[in-house]
Amino acid sequence: GAMVRFLSAVIPGDGIGKEVVPQAIRVLDLLEELSDDIEFSYRYFPWGSQYYIKHGRMMDENGLRKLEEFDAILLGAVGLPSLVPDHITLRELLIHIRQGFDQYINLRPIVLLDERDCPLKGKKVNDVDMIFVRENSEGEYSGIGGVFREGSSEEIVLQTAVFSRRKTQKVVNYAYQLAQKRKKQLTSVTKSNALNYSMVFWDKIFNECGESFPNIKTDQYHVDAMSMHMLRSPELFDVVVASNLFGDILTDLGSVIQGGIGYAAAANLNPERTYPSMFEPVHGSAPDIEGKGIANPVAMIWTVKLMLDFLGQGELAQLILKSIRQLATEGRKFLTPDCGGEATTQGTTDYLLQVIRKNI
Ligand code: NAI
Numbered sequence: 001g002a003m004v005r006f007l008s009a010v011i012p013g014d015g016i017g018k019e020v021v022p023q024a025i026r027v028l029d030l031l032e033e034l035s036d037d038i039e040f041s042y043r044y045f046p047w048g049s050q051y052y053i054k055h056g057r058m059m060d061e062n063g064l065r066k067l068e069e070f071d072a073i074l075l076g077a078v079g080l081p082s083l084v085p086d087h088i089t090l091r092e093l094l095i096h097i098r099q100g101f102d103q104y105i106n107l108r109p110i111v112l113l114d115e116r117d118c119p120l121k122g123k124k125v126n127d128v129d130m131i132f133v134r135e136n137s138e139g140e141y142s143g144i145g146g147v148f149r150e151g152s153s154e155e156i157v158l159q160t161a162v163f164s165r166r167k168t169q170k171v172v173n174y175a176y177q178l179a180q181k182r183k184k185q186l187t188s189v190t191k192s193n194a195l196n197y198s199m200v201f202w203d204k205i206f207n208e209c210g211e212s213f214p215n216i217k218t219d220q221y222h223v224d225a226m227s228m229h230m231l232r233s234p235e236l237f238d239v240v241v242a243s244n245l246f247g248d249i250l251t252d253l254g255s256v257i258q259g260g261i262g263y264a265a266a267a268n269l270n271p272e273r274t275y276p277s278m279f280e281p282v283h284g285s286a287p288d289i290e291g292k293g294i295a296n297p298v299a300m301i302w303t304v305k306l307m308l309d310f311l312g313q314g315e316l317a318q319l320i321l322k323s324i325r326q327l328a329t330e331g332r333k334f335l336t337p338d339c340g341g342e343a344t345t346q347g348t349t350d351y352l353l354q355v356i357r358k359n360i
């Protein structure tokens with residue numbers, strides 16, 4: 001077939017971001033080597049906390065404009081909490097890109113690869129296979145609020161959650177469509193018993209959108225009950241749709257039931273493709289293990305799988321997931337210590353590359 005070329009912007013960022021990103025690139029390089037009709041090229045951007053310390057900004061002033069031309073953005077992690085406050089690193093790079101590029105969907109697969117990774121008693125691989133659709137551009141993280149009488153004993157702060165009909169509809173519809181392609185089952189996370197404006201509205205949109213998908217079986221759980229059910233009966237869930245905050249918290253919980261944050265991948269999608277989408281692991285810069293060579297590269301490599309899915313390369317995406325699964329089942333000692341293995345970041349990837357070569 002004709003040659004397909006993909007140009008990705010790569011932002012390794014801080015800490016172990018710089019250690020796991022090169023591993024993901026090794027996987028892409030191998031895929032390019034093994035197939036005759038696909039080519040990946042990259043441009044690196046040195047943005048992050050070190051950049052901030054030098055230039056007073058997390059990214060270039062016209063950074064978004066520079067990123068616009070790419071097919072996708074691969075991001076490692078940001079955060080250098082000893083030197084730069086987390087709300088700056090997070091807001092000025094990650095959230096800036098998510099909001100500037102209208103990446104209003106955050107997609108988070110929670111898939112158990114091997115029983116031995118699951119901390120829940122008696123759960124099998126098939127019991128944990130869900131995907132979260134998290135609202136990613138507004139909700140509780142809209143950044144709107146204020147401080148009144150700052151510093152006084154009468155100090156008051158407000159942090160406002162924003163739910164627009166347009167965005168909520170888009171996110172919920174996206175989740176219904178995804179459910180259509182999977183098990184035709186969709187769970188909505190709510191808290192409309194206490195959040196009498198935002199979550200009552202969320203439920204209303206969820207039910208309105210559902211009228212166009214009569215064949216999808218739906219459930220609605222309050223976020224507190226949901227966190228309980230995810231631990232007791234993860235097999236109840238397939239596609240789950242949640243607001244920004246609820247999705248953030250529940251997907252961290254989800255990462256534990258799939259074997260830890262070292263496996264957790266995320267995609268920040270602009271489904272209309274007006275702007276590039278961004279692919280990043282769920283974990284942060286992990287200052288506690290930085291430089292030790294033991295960061296688990298699987299989450300970052302899994303984000304490449306999500307990128308390939310989004311770029312229409314489903315077969316290569318499946319090849320990566322199949323190979324990661326083999327690593328977790330047959331090659332357990334080649335996992336990093338966080339997953340009970342004895343390998344280094346590099347060693348895990350070495351093994352995975354061999355598996356990919358055999359699988360192609
Ligand atoms: P973290 O995810 O960096 O680390 C939490 C724990 O998980 C640590 O014990 C770490 O060693 C371990 N861990 C994380 N990723 C791992 C991997 N790939 N392999 C093995 N172990 C891994 O979260 P933490 O410590 O709360 O935050 C550290 C910095 O990262 C902060 O500045 C925070 O703001 C930032 N952060 C950035 C995120 C992002 O870039 N999307 C997400 C979460 C935190």
Ligand code: MG
Nearest residue numbers: 248249252282
């Ligand atoms: Mg989080």
